[in-house]
Amino acid sequence: MNDTKESFHTNPLRIYNHMNKRNQIWVAFRAAFPYTVPILAGFVFLGIAYGIFMNSLGFSAIYPILMSLFIFAGSMEFVAATLLLITFGPINALVLTLMVNARHLFYGISMLDKYRGIGKKKLYMIYGLCDESFAINSTVNIPNFVDKGWFMFFVTLLNHFYWVIGSAMGGIFGSYVKFNTEGLEFVMTSLFVVIFIEQWMKEKKHHSAVLGLGLSTISLLIFGGTHFIIPAMIAILGVLILLRKQLEKVEVSAT
Amino acid sequence: MTMSLTQQIITIAMVVLGTMLTRFLPFIVFPSGKPTPKYVQYLGKVLPSAVIGLLVIYCFKDVSLLSASRGIPEFLGVVVVAFLHYWRKNMLISIAGGTIVYMILVQVVFL
Numbered sequence: 001m002n003d004t005k006e007s008f009h010t011n012p013l014r015i016y017n018h019m020n021k022r023n024q025i026w027v028a029f030r031a032a033f034p035y036t037v038p039i040l041a042g043f044v045f046l047g048i049a050y051g052i053f054m055n056s057l058g059f060s061a062i063y064p065i066l067m068s069l070f071i072f073a074g075s076m077e078f079v080a081a082t083l084l085l086i087t088f089g090p091i092n093a094l095v096l097t098l099m100v101n102a103r104h105l106f107y108g109i110s111m112l113d114k115y116r117g118i119g120k121k122k123l124y125m126i127y128g129l130c131d132e133s134f135a136i137n138s139t140v141n142i143p144n145f146v147d148k149g150w151f152m153f154f155v156t157l158l159n160h161f162y163w164v165i166g167s168a169m170g171g172i173f174g175s176y177v178k179f180n181t182e183g184l185e186f187v188m189t190s191l192f193v194v195i196f197i198e199q200w201m202k203e204k205k206h207h208s209a210v211l212g213l214g215l216s217t218i219s220l221l222i223f224g225g226t227h228f229i230i231p232a233m234i235a236i237l238g239v240l241i242l243l244r245k246q247l248e249k250v251e252v253s254a255t
Numbered sequence: 256m257t258m259s260l261t262q263q264i265i266t267i268a269m270v271v272l273g274t275m276l277t278r279f280l281p282f283i284v285f286p287s288g289k290p291t292p293k294y295v296q297y298l299g300k301v302l303p304s305a306v307i308g309l310l311v312i313y314c315f316k317d318v319s320l321l322s323a324s325r326g327i328p329e330f331l332g333v334v335v336v337a338f339l340h341y342w343r344k345n346m347l348i349s350i351a352g353g354t355i356v357y358m359i360l361v362q363v364v365f366l
Contacts (some may be wrong), residue, residue: 094272103277105277107306110298190350
């Protein structure tokens with residue numbers, strides 16, 4: 001008797017919870033989408049450029065599509081294309097990838113806390129932790145009524161989707177593009193500048209932002225475009241560790 | 256093309272493996288079940304601002320001050336983005352404005 005009474009009461013609740021969950025996912029999707037619109041523009045364009053590039057090297061459209069789907073790291077995919085044209089060297093390919101993508105280590109460390117406790121989605125979100133997904137997910141203020149896990153999941157998924165669609169379009173229709181797209185890649189630069197400014201206006205102290213900008217610039221001037229990232233990362237890490245006492249004091253006194 | 260299909264697949268698999276190592280490593284070294292060391296928590300807090308600074312500079316890695324345009328279009332593009340963003344505080348307006356100005360500069364002004 002007790003059992004039937006209970007199921008009578010829990011059932012509508014379960015249905016309600018189920019509806020509520022679907023609704024939450026939809027709310028998170030709608031909250032996430034506007035943040036990804038600049039990336040829609042940037043990735044579709046860069047993806048098309050990548051598809052055309054692969055096409056010009058003699059690869060069929062399936063190459064850019066699958067590489068974008070599985071690698072999902074823009075600049076590395078351009079490098080990977082050139083790796084396919086030289087003599088076979090898997091270890092060389094691995095080491096080069098680790099060097100070009102070393103910056104992802106910093107993204108992971110920054111997202112350890114934010115990605116905590118969001119279930120199985122987390123595996124995909126780490127898999128898809130590209131520059132743009134990191135830039136949005138690490139800085140955006142997600143409203144309280146939006147599920148944070150689903151929000152960050154959709155940012156990652158939409159970005160991944162745009163990139164694959166762009167590569168496919170470039171690979172398939174690349175040779176028909178007539179519109180002069182020179183300079184369109186600046187959308188990505190603009191996006192990072194905007195995110196930098198947003199972050200700047202949000203924080204009380206700018207030590208970290210100034211260090212990132214300054215040390216990277218110095219490293220770029222010394223080591224040049226192809227080799228500057230790892231020295232810049234080491235310098236940023238070193239100085240942040242050295243300044244830990246001061247910066248933590250700043251944070252405590254600021255709050 | 257000098258590589259066989261198998262060699263191509265292995266090469267791409269290596270690139271996937273390398274990329275995934277750099278993305279998963281922090282989460283493997285500091286699993287969410289265990290408390291993260293204090294210094295890593297500190298880095299997690301201060302790194303994002305610095306890394307976004309790094310990403311901004313990363314976009315200029317191929318700009319040469321010795322080229323014909325001397326990086327002027329890139330500089331002006333950033334100025335427009337920053338100006339629009341302080342003025343209107345609308346992400347899409349800032350990004351679209353900066354990109355359009357940059358495209359005009361590289362297509363029409365600096366040839």
